[in-house]
Amino acid sequence: MITKMAKLLEPATMHEILTHSDSYQRAVKLLHQDWEVDGLSLFHNRLQGADIKFARLLQSNRLVLGEIDLDNYRAVSELINQHPQWFSTSARHELLRPFEG
Numbered sequence: 001m002i003t004k005m006a007k008l009l010e011p012a013t014m015h016e017i018l019t020h021s022d023s024y025q026r027a028v029k030l031l032h033q034d035w036e037v038d039g040l041s042l043f044h045n046r047l048q049g050a051d052i053k054f055a056r057l058l059q060s061n062r063l064v065l066g067e068i069d070l071d072n073y074r075a076v077s078e079l080i081n082q083h084p085q086w087f088s089t090s091a092r093h094e095l096l097r098p099f100e101g
Contacts, residue, residue, distance in 0.1 A: 027055035031066025035086045049090035073099045
């Protein structure tokens with residue numbers, strides 16, 4: 001369950017959301033677990049730490065809730081275990097960062 005209060009978004013971030021920029025689309029695909037990694041782009045099209053941050057921003061502001069709660073350790077752990085090929089090292093680190101002691 002998402003319980004954080006929404007923050008005022010920066011103009012550049014609002015522009016990305018309103019124009020459905022590549023960053024926005026990547027974050028939405030993550031939140032809907034709709035990320036495709038084919039054999040040719042396996043190392044070129046992995047989710048990065050910035051994608052995770054943007055997805056969390058969208059979710060915490062209730063703009064895109066998606067199918068996975070990025071504030072839930074179990075959900076994040078299952079996502080990483082089910083789709084390890086989706087994530088770069090920086091993305092894995094960013095996904096787990098809020099749960100580190």
